[in-house]
Amino acid sequence: MPHITLGRLPFENLKRKPFRTAALLVIVTMLSATFFGGAMLALNLNAGLDSMQKRLGADLMVVPQNTGAKAEALLTSSTSSTFYFTNDIDSLVSKADGIAQSTVQTYISSLTADCCDEQVQIIGFNPATDFVIEPWITSEYDQTLETGQVIAGANINVSTSGTIKLYDHEFPVAAQLATTGTSLDNSVFVNQETIPRIVGYSAQVGHPAIPEEYADTAVSAVLIKVADGYSAEQVADNITEASGLDGLGYVYPGGITATTKTNLSAIVGYVALFLAAFWVMGVVVLLAVFSSSTNERKREFASLRIMGATRGTLVGLIVKESALLGLIGGLIGIALASLVIFPFSTLIGRQLQLPYLQVGVPTTLGLMAAGLVFAVVTGMIASVASAYRLSKPETYLMLREGE
Amino acid sequence: MKNKLIASLPAIILGALTAIAPQTFAHACAGHDVPGACHYSALAASGVGVVIALLGVASLFVGTRERIGLNIAVVINALLVLAIPTVLIGVCQGAMMHCRMVMLPTLMVLGALTIVFAAIALVMDAKSTNAAATRVR
Numbered sequence: 001m002p003h004i005t006l007g008r009l010p011f012e013n014l015k016r017k018p019f020r021t022a023a024l025l026v027i028v029t030m031l032s033a034t035f036f037g038g039a040m041l042a043l044n045l046n047a048g049l050d051s052m053q054k055r056l057g058a059d060l061m062v063v064p065q066n067t068g069a070k071a072e073a074l075l076t077s078s079t080s081s082t083f084y085f086t087n088d089i090d091s092l093v094s095k096a097d098g099i100a101q102s103t104v105q106t107y108i109s110s111l112t113a114d115c116c117d118e119q120v121q122i123i124g125f126n127p128a129t130d131f132v133i134e135p136w137i138t139s140e141y142d143q144t145l146e147t148g149q150v151i152a153g154a155n156i157n158v159s160t161s162g163t164i165k166l167y168d169h170e171f172p173v174a175a176q177l178a179t180t181g182t183s184l185d186n187s188v189f190v191n192q193e194t195i196p197r198i199v200g201y202s203a204q205v206g207h208p209a210i211p212e213e214y215a216d217t218a219v220s221a222v223l224i225k226v227a228d229g230y231s232a233e234q235v236a237d238n239i240t241e242a243s244g245l246d247g248l249g250y251v252y253p254g255g256i257t258a259t260t261k262t263n264l265s266a267i268v269g270y271v272a273l274f275l276a277a278f279w280v281m282g283v284v285v286l287l288a289v290f291s292s293s294t295n296e297r298k299r300e301f302a303s304l305r306i307m308g309a310t311r312g313t314l315v316g317l318i319v320k321e322s323a324l325l326g327l328i329g330g331l332i333g334i335a336l337a338s339l340v341i342f343p344f345s346t347l348i349g350r351q352l353q354l355p356y357l358q359v360g361v362p363t364t365l366g367l368m369a370a371g372l373v374f375a376v377v378t379g380m381i382a383s384v385a386s387a388y389r390l391s392k393p394e395t396y397l398m399l400r401e402g403e
Numbered sequence: 404m405k406n407k408l409i410a411s412l413p414a415i416i417l418g419a420l421t422a423i424a425p426q427t428f429a430h431a432c433a434g435h436d437v438p439g440a441c442h443y444s445a446l447a448a449s450g451v452g453v454v455i456a457l458l459g460v461a462s463l464f465v466g467t468r469e470r471i472g473l474n475i476a477v478v479i480n481a482l483l484v485l486a487i488p489t490v491l492i493g494v495c496q497g498a499m500m501h502c503r504m505v506m507l508p509t510l511m512v513l514g515a516l517t518i519v520f521a522a523i524a525l526v527m528d529a530k531s532t533n534a535a536a537t538r539v540r
Contacts, residue, residue: 155498186499339515343508346498 006313010320017293021325024289028329028375029336031282036371037337038271043363044345045264048181048355052260055182056253057132058223060232062093062239065247071221072251074183080109080121082209084218089243093222096242098230103129106195107220108202108209110166120156121187122166124195132223133189141175147193148172154179155186155346164188167201167209181349181357221251264354279378286382290322294386301390315387322383323376330375334368406527407463410470413520414459414477421452421484421513429509432495432502440493441502447487448510455480455517462524467535471528477521484514 004012014021056075063071064085073079090104106124125133127145137151145151150171152158163170166188179185190198199215202208210218226235236250294301301314309317341348342358349356425431425445432441455477462473488494488510494502 157496157498339512343511344505346504347508350499350504 006309010317010324013317013321014324020289020293024286024325025329025332027282027285028326028379029333031279031378032330032333032371032375033337034275034278034333035374036334036367037341038275039367039371040337040341040359040364041348042268042271043359043367044181044349044356045267045352045354047357047359048349049257049261049264051180051357052182052355053257055132055136055180055184056257057135057225058253059226060224060235061251061253062089062222062224062236063220063249063251065249068249068251071249072256074107074121075251075253075256079183080107080119080186082107082109082220084210084214084220086214086218088217089219089222092243092245093224093239096235096238098227098235098238099224100227101129101131101225103131103223104192104219105130105133105221105223106192106218108195108198110209120153120164120166121183122198123187123189124192124198125189126192131225137175137177137189140177143174145174145189145191147191148197149174149190150194151189152176153185153187153189156188167198167207168205169201179357181355260354267352267354283378283382286322286379287385290318290383290386291389294318294389311391314390318383318387318390319380322379324379326376326379327372329379330372333375334371406467406524406531407470409520409527410474410524411459411462413524414462414474414517415456416459417513417517417520418452418454418456418459418477421455421510421517422449423452424509424513425449425452425506429506430501431506432500439495441488441495441500441506444488444492444494444502444510445506447492448484451480451483451487452513455484467528467532471525471532474521474525474528478518478525481514481517481521484510484517 061071064083067081067083070079070081070083074081084106090102093099094102103126105126108122108124110120110122123133127134137145141151148171150164150166150173152164152173152175154177156164156173156176158164158173158176159170161170162173164173165171171188171190177184195218196215199208199210199212199218202210203212224232224235226232230238232250232252232254236248239250240246240248304314304317305311345356345358425448431445432439458473458477458480462470465473483491488502488507494500494507497503
């Protein structure tokens with residue numbers, strides 16, 4: 001018979017009642033998995049939103065008629081598309097009042113090229129005038145992007161030789177950007193001079209992205225930063241008036257961010273509500289189980305008192321048992337939630353259709369520690385009532401009650 | 404009996420899932436003209452999954468010492484499940500490809516869980532073998 005010390009007693013008590021211990025562990029595990037998983041989800045969504053806000057630097061996008069939805073999808077989800085103006089929209093737009101800065105971009109959706117490659121969004125931009133993509137790219141690639149080179153988003157499959165195949169042509173990749181959690185991760189960026197070449201390659205493979213007569217001039221969107229004192233809507237009206245084009249499409253990235261934020265708040269709110277309800281239920285169940293088991297263990301506690309254990313020792317025993325349950329359940333719960341949250345993060349982001357960016361290691365470790373503390377504290381809260389009752393009655397009464 | 408179930412049921416269930424998942428919900432990328440790495444990873448993982456499930460079934464009909472051996476084999480096969488899509492064969496490179504987004508993490512999770520359960524069964528069986536040896540002495 002092994003010698004059991006007072007320090008090992010809580011562990012031995014849990015071991016001697018495997019069914020009760022397993023049932024309590026299941027509850028604590030579910031609580032901590034929900035807490036950690038829910039909190040991680042909320043943090044990743046917030047990180048995604050922050051990233052999206054940084055990337056949507058324009059106040060207004062002018063796009064061709066009936067392509068507003070496509071342009072919005074291009075900004076918010078991974079849907080790639082091709083659309084373009086056939087006129088000189090840049091000079092028409094620049095006549096309007098209230099424009100502080102403007103730049104043009106061209107969007108081309110690639111073909112599904114090689115085996116295991118998927119459609120990517122090709123974004124042509126003008127490094128000289130761009131104020132949306134260029135500052136972000138410059139933070140990671142400080143050289144000039146040559147004509148014919150591409151900068152690849154984080155999710156783009158770059159070959160070991162440092163190229164990407166688009167329209168059966170190998171483009172050298174100058175740099176690959178860090179993950180943003182937005183649709184830009186599935187995009188490649190080229191300067192505007194590269195666009196006619198891409199159109200040429202697409203024509204050679206029999207799928208012209210843009211008719212070749214527009215290859216040099218095609219522009220998909222004019223991105224505008226409005227001047228102080230103007231609203232994006234006012235500037236849109238001014239553009240309609242100045243250009244004389246009634247059918248222009250307008251996209252307001254600020255509005256998209258606000259909508260995303262609203263959707264995100266709703267999801268985070270539901271997660272928090274579910275977590276709170278689940279936690280209350282869990283604590284009630286744990287309280288009930290601890291209380292009933294304390295009732296059943298009155299003889300055991302009375303015996304310990306007769307052997308010299310103080311009331312404080314008994315209270316300590318109960319609290320240690322519950323803390324131990326919290327610790328083990330917390331570890332299992334966090335491990336289980338991690339098995340879903342981390343390996344499937346790309347899938348989760350895709351299914352949510354919201355910007356989703358995995359937070360860094362320090363934050364994750366911090367949240368794991370918080371999850372463990374949460375599980376231990378929850379276990380301890382559940383034992384408070386039992387501990388209080390144990391600290392009250394005298395040994396004789398306790399022994400008699402237990403008969 | 405308890406040890407027997409702990410040693411065999413997880414291996415049967417997780418092995419069956421490892422065999423089924425790459426052929427169903429966690430399938431390889433579709434629409435290839437020429438089968439890619441993910442296709443062969445899916446086939447190999449399914450085969451190893453069948454082996455794990457069969458080892459689990461065998462654990463139901465043998466003694467404690469043999470179960471220890473079978474669970475060591477389960478651990479080695481589970482390591483293969485982890486190695487097939489990562490080191491040995493691989494999956495498609497594109498981060499948004501179905502095989503990388505679904506098949507790879509599913510096999511990782513199933514492989515990890517199989518190792519954990521087999522290790523628990525190993526420890527339990529090793530303990531009961533030691534206890535039996537002590538009683539005999």
